[in-house]
Amino acid sequence: MLKRMVIMLGVVGAVFAALAWFVNFRSGMIRQALASLADPPQTVSTVKASPSEWQPKLTAVGSFRAVNGADLALQLAGIVDKIHVESGKDVAAGDVLLDLRKEDDVAKLQSLQATADGFAITLKRDQGQLKINAVSQATVDSDLVNERNALALVAQQQAVVDQKTLRAPFAGRLGVRQVDVGQYLTAGTTIVTLQALDRLYVDFNLPQQAIDQVRVGQEVSARVDSYPDQAFKGQVLAINSKVDQTSRNVQVRAIFDNAQRKLLPGMYVLIDVAVDKPSNYVTLPQTAVVYNPYGNSVFLAVKGAAGKDALVARQSFIKTGLTRGDQVAVVSGIEPGATVVATGQMKLRNGTTLKIDNAIPVANDPNPKPVDQ
Structure with a gap:
């Protein structure tokens, strides 16, 4: 009986020993698995923090x-008779660009000029007659008024004729003309710029x-x-x-x-x-900065604990300044030459092991230009 009890106690002890070993073995495996899952290396890209000149602007x-620029038009209506220049050409001030039909106006001008010439002849003859008292002073005065009135009508009609010719008001380059020969134009119609x-x-x-x-x-x-x-x-x-x-x-x-x-x-x-004078600031890509209400920060890539070659992440709070294109100026919080995580920092925390991959360049252009697709 005693021997049987000893055997049973030995069996129970062996079972408990086996259970304890199994528990310890599983716990070790779980701890190793959790340790491997707790902080796996994270792939990021990095840049060097370098100073550059910033010009406030x-x-x-x-x-x-x-x-000098104008849309040219005529103040009188009419039909286009001649176009003297081509679209896109350079012209000098005073060059004739276009003529409207003006035969009737020219004929009227000639008639008025003939009338004025007749009054001038009459005035000259009566002035000669006045010297021998053949006519009165009133007649000469009337002739003078008639001549002046006729000359005014000539000047008025000459202005009408001139207004049917379009001239360049200044030197420049013509645009695309908007009218053609034979086209009727109302007053103020744009002809060319x-x-x-x-x-x-x-x-x-x-x-x-x-x-x-x-x-x-x-x-x-x-x-x-x-x-x-x-x-x-x-x-x-x-x-x-x-x-x-x-x-x-x-x-x-x-x-x-x-x-x-x-x-x-x-x-x-x-x-x-x-504006103002240029200044030197440590410059980073804007993608490197983590913006938060409680302060902006970056992750630095630094060496890990002593004896380890792996790089780890260390968060550093910074004060940012001006921005230009893809870049941001850092006023304080980082030293030139530091290695800064440029992309992938959203999955980092202090002490995270880093795997550097700079195969894809980071946008870091002070004057980026859109690319046509």
Whole structure:
């Protein structure tokens, strides 16, 4: 009986020992699995925090317009008789562009001129007769009035004839003409546009807070989509004498030389007005910054614990400043040369092991340009 009890106790002890070993073995496996799942390496891309020069500037939008530009029309109606120039050609001031039919007007002008010539002859004859008292002074005075009236009618009719000829009011380049020979035109119908392209204006608006940062003669830079790699230089020509009461903006006019005729009136333009002096800031891609209400931060890629070569994430709070394109200026919180996580930081926390993959470049252009698809 005693022997049987000893055997049973041994069996029970062995069972408990086996259970304890199994529990410890499973616990170890679970701890290893949890440890491996707790902080797996995260794939991110990184950039070096480097200083660069920042020029504070004001940016506005506007449109080019010619210093001299007009849609040309005639103030009299008529039928187009002759067109003397082609669309898109350069013309000089005073060049004849178009004639309306004016035979009747010319004939009337000749008739009035003949009448005026007749009155002039009569006046001259009566002035000779007056010297020998053959006519009275009243007759000579009447002849003089008749001549002046006739000459006034001639001048009036000459103006009508001249108004049926369209001349270039200034030198410039013609646009596409809108009329053809034989077409009847009403008064004021646009015939062609004429633009002087040597110099162009840009009118743009700035907030009233910027008035003390802009002055006449200050340099401005213009960017247009047609020439994405070129900046056109101009200068402030005038600042409006009042602020718009609705928008609280002030209108500014800049002038640009356009000797190469690359720019055209009506083009949409971005205007940059440089203000203050350039400054140096640590510069990062905007994708590297985690923006939060309690403060902005970045994740740095730093070496792990002693004896380990793996890089780990360390969060650092920063103060950001100006932005330009894909970049943001860092005022404080990071030193030049630091390795900063540029993408993938949303899955990081302090101490997360990092796997660096910079195969795909990060957007980091101060003046990004849209790509046509």
